[in-house]
Every structure is written in C-alpha cells, then in structure tokens.
Amino acid sequence: MVCVHYGPHGQRLIQRGARLAALIGAPLCVLTVDTMGENEYNSDKEMFLAGWENQTREAGGEFLVRKCQGRKTADVIADTAKERGITQIVLGQSSQTLWQEITRGSFINELMERIGAIDLHIVAVQRYPDMLEETHEEGFTAYLVKRGEHYELSDSPDGDKPLKGVFFRQLHTDFNTGLFKIVNNGNTQYLRIIQNEWVNN
Incomplete structure (x- = not known):
C-alpha cells in the first residue's frame, strides 16, 4: 500500500510502490488520507487526486480516499492496512523538523506502533x-x-x-x-x- 499526500512527490511514490508490488507479486493499493472538512474544496488537490487515481489504475492498482473524521492520520493508515491485509507500506520521508518531532511526536514512530508486523518503506523525498x-x-x-x-x-x-x-x-x-x-x-x-x-x- 502506497500512502500519498498532496504535493509533487505522490507520483514518484506510486511508481516505487508499483515496482515493489510487481517484484513481490502483490496487488497494488494507493491510499490518500483526506484531512479537509466536509465543505472544504481545493481544486489543486483534486487535480493531484485525479492524476494519482489514473496512474494507479494504469498500474493495475486500486485507489482509496479515506476521511480522517477526527482521527489521526496514522490511525487511518493502520486501520486501512489491517482491513486490506497489507504486508508492505510505502510512504515519503516526513518533512517534520526536529522541533516538530519533539513537540508533536514523530509520525513515523506513531505509525510503526500501530501497524505491528507490516513492513514500512520510507522513500527519501528528493529535490526537483x-x-x-x-x-x-x-x-x-x-x-x-x-x-x-x-x-x-x-x-x-x-x-x-x-x-x-x-x-x-x-x-x-x-x-x-x-x-x-x-x-x-x-x-x-x-x-x-x-x-x-x-x-x-
């Protein structure tokens, strides 16, 4: 399962996840967690979502959008992974600063605590x-x-x-x-x- 978030790196993560899925002979699933409220709309984000969905389908995968509904993103990812029987998760390197990690906690650590035996692949987000x-x-x-x-x-x-x-x-x-x-x-x-x-x- 590839986790993508609004920004320019989602396409690269899906490519990486598709290669991994083909390598281990597993189905590809791409997840984005929507943190926006019910009445919020972002046209740029919608364009990214449409592009990711097309790319996922072309790779033979399934594209999922899950609402946070007051829950933490790490919880939504972990719940979806367990529900789908996921064995591998691919996501981009966190852009948190050290201060944010100290004050808010590390997202990666939070996720690892929740996913148990699922393998986590963290892809370095490179500059353009x-x-x-x-x-x-x-x-x-x-x-x-x-x-x-x-x-x-x-x-x-x-x-x-x-x-x-x-x-x-x-x-x-x-x-x-x-x-x-x-x-x-x-x-x-x-x-x-x-x-x-x-x-x-």
Whole structure:
C-alpha cells in the first residue's frame, strides 16, 4: 500500500510502490488520507487526486480516499492496512523538523506502533532536479505569458510580460501539468504548472 499526500512527490511514490508490488507479486493499493472538512474544496488537490487515481489504475492498482473524521492520520493508515491485509507500506520521508518531532511526536514512530508486523518503506523525498528524469518527460523551451490575472504556459512569447524557461511535463498526464524551470540571476527556480497555469504557492 502506497500512502500519498498532496504535493509533487505522490507520483514518484506510486511508481516505487508499483515496482515493489510487481517484484513481490502483490496487488497494488494507493491510499490518500483526506484531512479537509466536509465543505472544504481545493481544486489543486483534486487535480493531484485525479492524476494519482489514473496512474494507479494504469498500474493495475486500486485507489482509496479515506476521511480522517477526527482521527489521526496514522490511525487511518493502520486501520486501512489491517482491513486490506497489507504486508508492505510505502510512504515519503516526513518533512517534520526536529522541533516538530519533539513537540508533536514523530509520525513515523506513531505509525510503526500501530501497524505491528507490516513492513514500512520510507522513500527519501528528493529535490526537483534529482527527480525530474524519473517523474517528468524531457524538458522543452516554453514561455509563461500573463493573461489577465494569471500566467499561462505557451509555446510562443506572444502575450504580456513573457517568461522564458524549460517546461518538464509530468509523466502519465493528459494535461500540461509539471514544472517550469527558470534561471534568474544565476538562481534556478522551479514553478508548478497545473493544467497550463502557473500555481504560485
């Protein structure tokens, strides 16, 4: 079972989990735990979820979304794993700082206490340059042009205040979703693009 959370690394974790499932001849299950309230909506997160679900189905797996409903994420993961008879769990390295671990406790330790004999695989979450070859197509020259209040991806510099860069399209997506690389005063920056539009967060 692969556990994914909102962010750019879910695709890589699913790829890793699919390889592991094929290696040991086990079914693939991908889980995301939804911590949002009933009336909350996040369009960016919904796009990630749709992409993960498609990727999971293409790999022959099952995609699950479980609501927290006041419970801890570690409890939801452990309960789902036991319910499904899971023997291996794959998840990304925690981004907690040492201070957060001291004050809130380590998520990994919490999960290990709850899952018992299930093997836990913790995948190091790398920075964008290190993971581009594994998760994105080869980059090509593109532009971000301002249209109204937003910057949109374009193959030509037509439009207001164009930014030139290299666009890396995510694998397994039908949309122009990925990373836009720009170099400004010698500093490299990666901008998130979701369905042709720069998401500035």
